Amino acid sequence: xxxxxxxxxxxxLTIFALLVFSPFSFAYAQTAEVKPKIVVVPVKQKFKRxxxxxxxxxxxxxEKSIAVDATVNITLCVSEGNLKINGWERNEIRAFVNNGxxxxxxxxxxxxxxxxxxxxxxxxxxxxxxxxxxxNECLSGEEIELDVPRGATVIIKGQTSETIxxxxxxxxxxxxxxxxxxxxxERGIDAKVYEGDITVGKSGGAMTLTSTxxxxxxxxxxxxxxxxxxxxxxxxxxxxxxxxxxxQMEINSNSGSMKFIGEFLSGGQYTFGTLNGSILLAIPQNxxxxxxxxxxxxxxxxxxPLLNVVKNTTSxxxxxxxxxxxxxxxxxxxxxxxxxxxKKSEK
Amino acid sequence: MTEKCxxxxxxxxxLDGELSSDKMESVSRHIALCDDCAISMAEAxxxxxFAFSALEQEFNTLVPTQRLxxxxxxxxxxEKKSFWKPIFxxxxxxxxxxxxxxxxxxxxxxxMLSLKTDAPTDSAMEIVPSxxxxxxxxSKPSIAIVGTPVENxxxxxxxxxxxxxxxxxxxAVKADFVxxxxxxxxxxxxxxxxxxxxxxxxxxxxxxxxxxxxxxxxTIATLTETVNSGKDEVLKSSARFAFERDLAVTDDAIVKxxxxxxRNPKNEAAKxxxxxxxxxxxxxxxxxxxxxxxxxxxx
Numbered sequence: 031x032x033x034x035x036x037x038x039x040x041x042x043l044t045i046f047a048l049l050v051f052s053p054f055s056f057a058y059a060q061t062a063e064v065k066p067k068i069v070v071v072p073v074k075q076k077f078k079r080x081x082x083x084x085x086x087x088x089x090x091x092x093e094k095s096i097a098v099d100a101t102v103n104i105t106l107c108v109s110e111g112n113l114k115i116n117g118w119e120r121n122e123i124r125a126f127v128n129n130g131x132x133x134x135x136x137x138x139x140x141x142x143x144x145x146x147x148x149x150x151x152x153x154x155x156x157x158x159x160x161x162x163x164x165x166n167e168c169l170s171g172e173e174i175e176l177d178v179p180r181g182a183t184v185i186i187k188g189q190t191s192e193t194i195x196x197x198x199x200x201x202x203x204x205x206x207x208x209x210x211x212x213x214x215x216e217r218g219i220d221a222k223v224y225e226g227d228i229t230v231g232k233s234g235g236a237m238t239l240t241s242t243x244x245x246x247x248x249x250x251x252x253x254x255x256x257x258x259x260x261x262x263x264x265x266x267x268x269x270x271x272x273x274x275x276x277x278q279m280e281i282n283s284n285s286g287s288m289k290f291i292g293e294f295l296s297g298g299q300y301t302f303g304t305l306n307g308s309i310l311l312a313i314p315q316n317x318x319x320x321x322x323x324x325x326x327x328x329x330x331x332x333x334x335p336l337l338n339v340v341k342n343t344t345s346x347x348x349x350x351x352x353x354x355x356x357x358x359x360x361x362x363x364x365x366x367x368x369x370x371x372x373k374k375s376e377k
Numbered sequence: 378m379t380e381k382c383x384x385x386x387x388x389x390x391x392l393d394g395e396l397s398s399d400k401m402e403s404v405s406r407h408i409a410l411c412d413d414c415a416i417s418m419a420e421a422x423x424x425x426x427f428a429f430s431a432l433e434q435e436f437n438t439l440v441p442t443q444r445l446x447x448x449x450x451x452x453x454x455x456e457k458k459s460f461w462k463p464i465f466x467x468x469x470x471x472x473x474x475x476x477x478x479x480x481x482x483x484x485x486x487x488x489m490l491s492l493k494t495d496a497p498t499d500s501a502m503e504i505v506p507s508x509x510x511x512x513x514x515x516s517k518p519s520i521a522i523v524g525t526p527v528e529n530x531x532x533x534x535x536x537x538x539x540x541x542x543x544x545x546x547x548x549a550v551k552a553d554f555v556x557x558x559x560x561x562x563x564x565x566x567x568x569x570x571x572x573x574x575x576x577x578x579x580x581x582x583x584x585x586x587x588x589x590x591x592x593x594x595x596t597i598a599t600l601t602e603t604v605n606s607g608k609d610e611v612l613k614s615s616a617r618f619a620f621e622r623d624l625a626v627t628d629d630a631i632v633k634x635x636x637x638x639x640r641n642p643k644n645e646a647a648k649x650x651x652x653x654x655x656x657x658x659x660x661x662x663x664x665x666x667x668x669x670x671x672x673x674x675x676x
Binding site: 107109168187188189204206222224225240242243255256257263265266277278282284285295296297298299303305306324325326342344345346347348349358360364366 | 391404405408409412415416418419420422423613615616619620622623626627630633636637641644645646650653654657660661668671672675
């Protein structure tokens, strides 16, 4: 009887196990077939298309023009060559390429009333001729020149080139390598270069200037409207600013130094921060600002008299807050191992 | 200044972009010329900036794409490690499932039959009490473990099992008890996260929250992974040198300022530099990622 009993126990156990697992197996068998598979597509794949470069035939240059609206948006990319863009009084874009690609225009949008183009893409080929050849959209050549309306907004992406832009409405430029010179830009600048310098002069509007390894220089720049911010950032390059009249400024660098020559306006907010570089401010004697400085292992020195000085020093950091004049502007200074120096400017 | 100054409500509405275009223009023109209004504007902006800095940690969380990838990867990992997957995989075959169902039906009838035949036997009755005598002392200490010391429960167990003559059964029961006890002890053990502050004041935890270090570290880890996979192709030797040097500068500052903040959580200067160092590192890594993207888009 004991033997029989053991057998029945084993059978009962088997049944129990089957009872437990069978509903799951059915459920899984049903769900396993309809379960979607996650396919991971590498992001780089979409950039792997190869474009054919269209050269300008037997001629050494290519030139084209198109009538546009006064405030046209112009987008273009440059794979190689020096680029020069100049604003003129005509409502027309003229593009010229020397020893390089062809030139063409793609009108993306028109003004319904005037029927003039308000968004134009400048191409490195003629879209009316090179149909179905998958040509390269980027311009290339020894010299690339564009004349555009003064009110135009120009958006550029480029690989290796020197870029000079003068007297246009607004600029957004991102270049891999090469220097950028911007002058007479009225309504704002967004410039980014990975290996090269940025120089901005006599311009207005909100500005964001970023250079990874190069320097930034800005002079005679001002906001075109209230709330326009001036931002400049480098990783290892120096930043030099003269007569920058924005009320809000954010200047940052990783290991670069920075120099500011000008005035701090009443109600303004100014931030200068670097890890390894020094900060030099040359401001008028009658300046009025509230200083909040952190200078790690660095030093702080001021030629202007400081009031209400509060120091906070530990073994690794030093902090200081003080007033210059009545403290109308807020001035935040931060360095890890550099020096901060406030100097009287000769007005 | 001939024009009348604007009230703070109008200035706030101007900052929020809620005014009409005409009004915006007039306010803009006025503020550009009026120092008082410019100061009011700056104060309002400062307040906004303060609010944004308070919510900085919220804003600094990973972008949805990264979060999505993390979730997808976690799901894939979980699926890989699933205990039930091989079992389900075995039973997912329709023929196996059908066979199992058939066995269940047969087994069910066999069990019913055996229960009917076994019920009146005496031998079964003889075995059941002996099993109960073994099991009952285990259940008591296993309940008592939560509140009573382990030694007491063990002694109770030993006393109760002294009457059991079979040594092998005794060992089995002991093993079972130890297993249960272990489980019970593990349940009682508090779940302390690795990064939990050890100090009593809790200042460090609060400090970490203020800085949002976790968020920075996560973002940096993600970016580093992305950048390391492609930096050799994108950066020329000179740029690579500058990149590595700048990275070393930020890392050095992070290590030193982090130590300083841990030592003195109220050191605002160290906090500022630490925050800036983290941000600089993110910007530096981002610059390489953006450069990669630019190069790819121009090919």
